[in-house]
Amino acid sequence: MTMFKPEIDGGVAEAGEPLGFRPLYRQVKAILLRRLSDGVWAPGGPLPSEGQLAAEIGVSQGTVRKALDELAAENLVVRRQGRGTFVAEHDERRILFQFFKLVPDDGEPRFPESTVLEVTVQHADAEERAALELADGAQVVRILRLRALGPRPLIVETLSLPHTLFAGIETAPVPNNLYSLYARRYGVTIAHARERLKAVALSPADAERLGAAAGQPALRIDRIALSLDGSPVELRISLCLTEEVHYLSELR
Amino acid sequence: MTMFKPEIDGGVAEAGEPLGFRPLYRQVKAILLRRLSDGVWAPGGPLPSEGQLAAEIGVSQGTVRKALDELAAENLVVRRQGRGTFVAEHDERRILFQFFKLVPDDGEPRFPESTVLEVTVQHADAEERAALELADGAQVVRILRLRALGPRPLIVETLSLPHTLFAGIETAPVPNNLYSLYARRYGVTIAHARERLKAVALSPADAERLGAAAGQPALRIDRIALSLDGSPVELRISLCLTEEVHYLSELR
DNA sequence: AAGTGGTCTAGACCACATT
DNA sequence: ATGTGGTCTAGACCACTTG
Numbered sequence: 226m227t228m229f230k231p232e233i234d235g236g237v238a239e240a241g242e243p244l245g246f247r248p249l250y251r252q253v254k255a256i257l258l259r260r261l262s263d264g265v266w267a268p269g270g271p272l273p274s275e276g277q278l279a280a281e282i283g284v285s286q287g288t289v290r291k292a293l294d295e296l297a298a299e300n301l302v303v304r305r306q307g308r309g310t311f312v313a314e315h316d317e318r319r320i321l322f323q324f325f326k327l328v329p330d331d332g333e334p335r336f337p338e339s340t341v342l343e344v345t346v347q348h349a350d351a352e353e354r355a356a357l358e359l360a361d362g363a364q365v366v367r368i369l370r371l372r373a374l375g376p377r378p379l380i381v382e383t384l385s386l387p388h389t390l391f392a393g394i395e396t397a398p399v400p401n402n403l404y405s406l407y408a409r410r411y412g413v414t415i416a417h418a419r420e421r422l423k424a425v426a427l428s429p430a431d432a433e434r435l436g437a438a439a440g441q442p443a444l445r446i447d448r449i450a451l452s453l454d455g456s457p458v459e460l461r462i463s464l465c466l467t468e469e470v471h472y473l474s475e476l477r
Numbered sequence: 478m479t480m481f482k483p484e485i486d487g488g489v490a491e492a493g494e495p496l497g498f499r500p501l502y503r504q505v506k507a508i509l510l511r512r513l514s515d516g517v518w519a520p521g522g523p524l525p526s527e528g529q530l531a532a533e534i535g536v537s538q539g540t541v542r543k544a545l546d547e548l549a550a551e552n553l554v555v556r557r558q559g560r561g562t563f564v565a566e567h568d569e570r571r572i573l574f575q576f577f578k579l580v581p582d583d584g585e586p587r588f589p590e591s592t593v594l595e596v597t598v599q600h601a602d603a604e605e606r607a608a609l610e611l612a613d614g615a616q617v618v619r620i621l622r623l624r625a626l627g628p629r630p631l632i633v634e635t636l637s638l639p640h641t642l643f644a645g646i647e648t649a650p651v652p653n654n655l656y657s658l659y660a661r662r663y664g665v666t667i668a669h670a671r672e673r674l675k676a677v678a679l680s681p682a683d684a685e686r687l688g689a690a691a692g693q694p695a696l697r698i699d700r701i702a703l704s705l706d707g708s709p710v711e712l713r714i715s716l717c718l719t720e721e722v723h724y725l726s727e728l729r
Numbered sequence: 730a731a732g733t734g735g736t737c738t739a740g741a742c743c744a745c746a747t748t
Numbered sequence: 749a750t751g752t753g754g755t756c757t758a759g760a761c762c763a764c765t766t767g
Contacts, residue, residue, distance in 0.1 A: 245744095246743085246744070248754075248755060248756090249755075249756070250755075250756085274732080274733060274734085275733080275734070276732095276733090284756080284757090285756060285757045285758070286757090286758090287755095287756065287757065287758085288755085288756060288757080290734085290735090291755085291756090293734095299729065300729070304734065304735090305733085305734075305764090305765085306733070306734045306735060306763065306764050306765080307732080307733055307734065307735095307763070307764030307765035307766080308732095308733065308734080308764080308765060308766085309732090309733060309734075309765095310733090310734080323728055323729075324728055326726070326728075417727070417728055417729045418727075418728040419725070419726075419727055419728070420725070420726040420727075420728060421723040421724070421725060421726075422674060422696065422719075422723055422724040422725075422726065423696065423719040423723050423724075424676035424677070424694040424695050424696040424697075424717075424719050425676070425694055425719075426693075426694050441678075442676040442677055442678050442694035442695070443676050443694070444674065444675065444676040444696075445676075447723075448728075465676075467674075467675040467676050467677075471673040471674055471675050471699075472673070472674040472675070472726075473671070473672070473673060473674075474578070474671075474672040474673075474674065474724075474726050475669070475670075475671055475672075476575055476576055476578075476669055476670040476671070476672060476700075477551065477552070477575070477669045497763095498762085498763070500735075500736060500737090501736075501737070502736080502737085526751080526752060526753085527752080527753070528751095528752090536737080536738090537737060537738045537739070538738090538739090539736095539737065539738065539739085540736085540737060540738080542753085542754090543736090543737095545753095556753065556754090557745090557746085557752085557753080558744065558745050558746080558752070558753045558754060559744070559745035559746035559747080559751080559752055559753065559754095560745080560746060560747085560751095560752065560753080561751090561752060561753075562752090562753080
C-alpha cells in the first residue's frame, strides 16, 4: 500500500498544463503513464483492475476510470469489457490503423513487406540531430529498406535511430515490424508520430531502387516518432510511388 | 416537457453499432445530434445547460454530460467552463486546426487567401457522382480557385457541390471561408472529411495557373467533406506546390 | 458463479465567468 | 451572488468473459 496523498501532487507537472489546478485523475494518469514508461507491465499484459488501482492509489474507482479512459483514448492501453485493461501492443492491426496511412486505391489496407538494403552506424547529420534532439557527434543507426504491397517496390525508406537507445540493433536481422521490436527488446514504446508530406521528383539513385524513372513525382513522408515520454526516437524518411496507392488522412 | 422514456429507444439506430444494447447516453447524443442537424440552435449559439437538458429529456445530468463530452470530442460542440456549451463554428481557428493541413516549412499555420477563377453549374461527371453519391444527370456547382499563403499562388483547387443542396450559391461572390457560408446560408454543417493524397506531375494548364513548370511534382489532395448526418456534400481537389510548405499529419 | 469493465444515478464540492 | 461546466465520490446495476 503506497501512502500516496492525492491532496496536492506526487507526480511531475505535464507540458502545457494551465498550472494552478491539477485534477486528481490527471495525477493518477501521470502515475500510470510513469509505470507504463518504466515497463512495470509487459506489452500486451494486463493492468491491475480498476478497483485494485483505486485502493492502492487511494482514490475512488471513478477517478481511476477517468484516467484509464484517457490513456485508452490515446491508444496506450486497451480496455476489454469483462476481461480487463491491457498495455497496448504494436501488432499489425494497430500499426495499420494508427501508423501506416498508405492504402491501395482499390482494396483494403495491408501491411507491407520490407527488404533491407543497408544497415550502418554513423555520426548523425544536421537533419538527424535536429529531429532526434541529439548532441554534436552523437551516433545513429541508419536502416535503408524497400517496402512493397505487391510484387513491385513502392517505398524506399531511410530510418535513423539514436545509437544510445538502440545499441546493438545493427547486429541482428531487422524484422518487418520495427515498433514491436523497439518495445520488446529496448523498452521503447512509440506513442505517436508527426508526419510532414511533400511532393518531390525522384533522384536517379532512388528511382533505380524503385525501378522507376528519375524525375518522376513521389510522395516524401518525413516522420518523427515519439516515445511515451514525448522524446523523439525515430526519424523515418519515405519516398513513395503513388500511382496505385494513396495516403489517407482523416480530418475529425 | 417531452415525455421521452429512456427505457428502450426514441432515436434512430447509429451506423456500426453492435445492435443489442444501446446505452442511454448514446440515445441522448443522437437526440442532440438531431437537433444540431436540424439547426435548433444557431451556429456559435449556446445550448441549454446540462441541468436543463437532463430535466427535459428525463435522465441524470451525468448522462447528458457524457453525451455532450462525446460531441465535444468530435468538435461539434464547444464547452467553456463557467459559460456554457456552444454550437461549434467554422471560424478560422477551427479550420486551421481541423481542416487546413498545409503549413509553411518554417512558421505558423496561416489561413490562405483565395482568388476565384471560375464558377459554373454543370452535369456531374462520373467522379463527382461517385464521390457525392449523386444520381445520373444531377447537377453540380464547380468552383475553380487559386489559393496563396504569400505573394505566389500555391494551390489550384476545384470544388464540386451538389446543386440541390447549394442552389443559388453560384450567383453570389464566393467568400474565403466556405464552410462558414455553408452553415450560415444553407444549414449544412461540415462535420469531418477524408483526404486522399498523391504525388502527381503538373499538367500544362495547372502549371500555367500556378506560374510553375509543366511536369513539376505537386501534391494532389482529394477531399470529400461530410455533413453532420454523414452524407458527402463537397468534393475538393487541390494541387499544391510543396517547395516551401508541407502537409502536416499527426498520428495519435 | 465470480470478476471485469460499462452505465446510470445522486449529491457535494470546486473552478470559472458574469452580473 | 448566481449560474455554468468540471471533479470526485459511493453505490447499484448491467454486459461481457472466463472458469
